[in-house]
Amino acid sequence: MKKYAYDVKDTNDRKWLYSETIKDHFFNPRNFLAEEPKNEEFDALGVVDHSMCGDVMKMWIKVDKKNNKIKKVGWKTFGCAPAISATSMLSVMISEKGGMTLEEAYKITPSAITKRMGGLPLRKVHCSVLGDQALRKAIDNYKKNQSAD
Amino acid sequence: MKKEVYLDHASTTPIDPLVLRAMLPYLKSHYGNASAIYRIGREAKNALVSARKSVANVFGARENEVVFTGGGSESISLALLGYARANALKGENKGHIITTNAEHSAVLQACEQLQKEGYKVTYLPVDNEGLVTPAQVVKAVNKNTILVSVIYANNEIGTIAPIGAIGREIAKINIGRAHKIAFHTDACQAAGYLNLHANDLKADLISINASKLYGPKGVGALYVRDGKKLQPIIFGGMQEMSKRAGTENIAGIVGLKVALELALKRRLAETKRLTKMRDYFVEQIVKTIPSARLNGHPLKRLPNNVNVSFSGIEGESAVLYLDAAGIACSTGSACNSTVQKPSHVILALGISKSDAHSAVRFTLGRGTTMKDLEYTLLHLQEVVMKLRAISAVK
Numbered sequence: 001m002k003k004y005a006y007d008v009k010d011t012n013d014r015k016w017l018y019s020e021t022i023k024d025h026f027f028n029p030r031n032f033l034a035e036e037p038k039n040e041e042f043d044a045l046g047v048v049d050h051s052m053c054g055d056v057m058k059m060w061i062k063v064d065k066k067n068n069k070i071k072k073v074g075w076k077t078f079g080c081a082p083a084i085s086a087t088s089m090l091s092v093m094i095s096e097k098g099g100m101t102l103e104e105a106y107k108i109t110p111s112a113i114t115k116r117m118g119g120l121p122l123r124k125v126h127c128s129v130l131g132d133q134a135l136r137k138a139i140d141n142y143k144k145n146q147s148a149d
Numbered sequence: 150m151k152k153e154v155y156l157d158h159a160s161t162t163p164i165d166p167l168v169l170r171a172m173l174p175y176l177k178s179h180y181g182n183a184s185a186i187y188r189i190g191r192e193a194k195n196a197l198v199s200a201r202k203s204v205a206n207v208f209g210a211r212e213n214e215v216v217f218t219g220g221g222s223e224s225i226s227l228a229l230l231g232y233a234r235a236n237a238l239k240g241e242n243k244g245h246i247i248t249t250n251a252e253h254s255a256v257l258q259a260c261e262q263l264q265k266e267g268y269k270v271t272y273l274p275v276d277n278e279g280l281v282t283p284a285q286v287v288k289a290v291n292k293n294t295i296l297v298s299v300i301y302a303n304n305e306i307g308t309i310a311p312i313g314a315i316g317r318e319i320a321k322i323n324i325g326r327a328h329k330i331a332f333h334t335d336a337c338q339a340a341g342y343l344n345l346h347a348n349d350l351k352a353d354l355i356s357i358n359a360s361k362l363y364g365p366k367g368v369g370a371l372y373v374r375d376g377k378k379l380q381p382i383i384f385g386g387m388q389e390m391s392k393r394a395g396t397e398n399i400a401g402i403v404g405l406k407v408a409l410e411l412a413l414k415r416r417l418a419e420t421k422r423l424t425k426m427r428d429y430f431v432e433q434i435v436k437t438i439p440s441a442r443l444n445g446h447p448l449k450r451l452p453n454n455v456n457v458s459f460s461g462i463e464g465e466s467a468v469l470y471l472d473a474a475g476i477a478c479s480t481g482s483a484c485n486s487t488v489q490k491p492s493h494v495i496l497a498l499g500i501s502k503s504d505a506h507s508a509v510r511f512t513l514g515r516g517t518t519m520k521d522l523e524y525t526l527l528h529l530q531e532v533v534m535k536l537r538a539i540s541a542v543k
Contacts, residue, residue, distance in 0.1 A: 026466075026469065027473065029539060034538040034539075047541075055463070056503075057541060058541045075541075076540060076541035077541050078462070078463060078540045079466070080463050080466055081465060083463075084466060084539060
């Protein structure tokens with residue numbers, strides 16, 4: 001068992017179903033878009049869906065061309081609590097402190113996200129992997145657009 | 150003004166104070182083993198005999214036709230595994246079993262086990278309201294059929310199956326048949342609201358449990374028609390006419406007895422009250438929340454069951470948002486294992502995967518008031534709006 005993952009069934013302290021951080025991001029998701037954005041608001045979009053689980057994830061990024069850093073991020077997701085929280089957390093991680101470079105953002109792993117969320121039950125880890133996939137797709141699309149220009 | 154609203158009575162019910170009161174002596178002073186011959190043993194035995202008489206009455210049955218078990222899943226396992234094993238055909242094909250694709254997992258997993266043991270199982274598809282017809286059952290019967298199992302009232306969508314009509318068709322087929330087909334129904338959800346008379350249902354095996362009836366958890370009963378052979382699944386004693394070994398859970402059995410008696414006494418009035426509330430709740434949801442659809446049959450359903458899909462949002466998210474408002478309800482969406490599948494029951498209705506993930510079940514009960522429903526409606530509207538704003542699915 002990896003260190004970042006714990007099963008809530010193993011703990012006696014269950015104030016909530018998942019960690020307090022997940023709870024916070026689930027009830028107060030950061031950077032989500034209530035409406036689909038207009039084209040000019042962002043530079044690229046990444047979409048993934050988890051067909052069995054039913055989760056669908058869309059992530060938009062805006063990139064600062066001067067330093068290749070992510071300036072703005074937005075997302076929408078159809079998902080359970082860990083899916084929503086993980087995406088919210090990911091959006092914070094890549095845009096906080098002036099934003100990550102595309103190279104740094106590309107390397108973010110689900111385990112880095114779950115760690116920041118205070119762990120996730122093993123059975124729910126799959127719910128947290130959509131965000132980084134959507135992000136990588138968005139970065140790929142961004143690079144494709146750039147080379148096409 | 151946060152409230153506590155419990156709308157998950159299909160999951161389990163709170164214990165009725167009268168049930169608890171009847172049970173307490175058997176957890177305190179009347180702790181004897183019903184097999185013992187001294188005084189406190191005889192007291193326990195008397196309680197057991199009286200409970201069996203009362204439960205038999207609910208099935209319209211004789212006392213020797215009631216087996217007490219450790220709950221609904223055990224009743225179902227004993228009915229299916231016990232009957233199939235005791236009545237296996239000779240040869241490679243041990244027998245054919247007919248059930249539906251919308252059964253509780255207790256039935257489905259018992260059937261899977263029997264398939265591993267060499268039985269053949271037909272899973273009849275329910276229609277888009279969750280119904281299976283007697284004609285479907287008749288058509289699926291072949292010369293090897295030994296057992297049919299159909300859920301009386303579905304645990305997720307509350308759809309009520311035509312059990313009596315299916316039972317009558319099976320009885321017709323059984324006339325002149327060398328090995329008879331036994332008919333089992335999982336009545337765990339139905340027991341509080343529907344007729345359980347074995348002869349009206351033409352059922353040979355009926356599974357019920359106390360924890361859905363305002364009784365204790367961990368106790369159930371199986372009606373077994375006189376003459377039907379069962380192979381035990383628990384060994385170690387002669388209790389329960391040698392069909393279920395183990396020291397009897399007298400407190401639990403007394404609890405089940407009182408819970409059933411109360412349910413029977415209150416059935417008509419409670420059915421009327423809950424049906425009215427259920428229909429109001431559904432009407433308001435559909436009226437005030439766009440793209441909300443009722444899953445299951447609008448009329449042939451349990452008086453306490455409301456199952457709705459809120460297109461574009463995930464069931465677990467809705468349940469947790471409602472939980473934050475003090476409302477307890479559930480979702481059939483089980484995005485919680487290595488295989489992420491929405492509820493097999495909702496999928497069986499032919500609903501898309503994402504809408505199946507959006508199903509939320511509210512099940513009303515004795516303590517539910519109109520105020521509770523108004524409070525829930527208010528929060529539900531907000532929750533659906535908020536989650537739809539986050540959602541990537543239109």
